[in-house]
Amino acid sequence: MGIAVLAVISYLTGSFPTAVIVGRWMRSIDIREHGSCNAGATNTWRVLGWRAGVSVLVVDFGKGVLATLVVPLIPMAVGGVAPQMIAMICGLAAVFGHVFPIYAGFRGGKGIATGAGMLVGIAPIPTGIALCIFLLLISVFGKVSLGSVAAAVSVPVSMGVLDAWTRLSYHPMLIGLASVLSCFVLYTHRGNLRRLVRGEERTFERLRIWRRLFRN
Numbered sequence: 001m002g003i004a005v006l007a008v009i010s011y012l013t014g015s016f017p018t019a020v021i022v023g024r025w026m027r028s029i030d031i032r033e034h035g036s037c038n039a040g041a042t043n044t045w046r047v048l049g050w051r052a053g054v055s056v057l058v059v060d061f062g063k064g065v066l067a068t069l070v071v072p073l074i075p076m077a078v079g080g081v082a083p084q085m086i087a088m089i090c091g092l093a094a095v096f097g098h099v100f101p102i103y104a105g106f107r108g109g110k111g112i113a114t115g116a117g118m119l120v121g122i123a124p125i126p127t128g129i130a131l132c133i134f135l136l137l138i139s140v141f142g143k144v145s146l147g148s149v150a151a152a153v154s155v156p157v158s159m160g161v162l163d164a165w166t167r168l169s170y171h172p173m174l175i176g177l178a179s180v181l182s183c184f185v186l187y188t189h190r191g192n193l194r195r196l197v198r199g200e201e202r203t204f205e206r207l208r209i210w211r212r213l214f215r216n
Helices: 002-014 018-027 041-048 050-073 083-099 112-122 124-141 144-165 172-188 190-198 209-215
Strands: none
Touching: 002 050, 002 083, 018 041, 018 050, 041 050, 050 083, 050 112, 083 112, 083 172, 112 124, 112 144, 112 172, 124 144, 144 172, 144 190, 172 190
């Protein structure tokens, strides 16, 4: 019962509709009706500029950190469940809340920033690997969706490799839940994946730093 309560608190935390609030505050618009119609940092950047996008990114990232590191500290009877697993469950609930926010008609973002905040709290090394993959791909191709999907998939893979070949240990349930999160990210990015296959996904040329350096 205690875990269920913590999960609900985390879901409500993740449901805070950052991009929607920023859109209404800055330009009196619903960000979900502009650009890619997504209530996330990337679309906020696209529609309202980089300052708004970074602000949304920081808050959405913070929701994942809060749900993973702070909510589990609330005194609850959790039946001997490992702290790492409680943190993972709370983090997943926050990601679910971000994608399906109760405060904004269950139409939210895609969960990348909140998921990253969650993973920083429970698996910093795999998250660091995912961040490097994300930055490498967007610096080469300029496609945020490509970097996001690849980074999400890399987390359970790197957990499994590190668990098998290093002294780091990741519980099988944790790897399984990370895999569920990756599948969830793939699902929320299904439209982006279709556009990537068709060559229609938007490219942010300013982010293609590696290509500019190589040309020089």
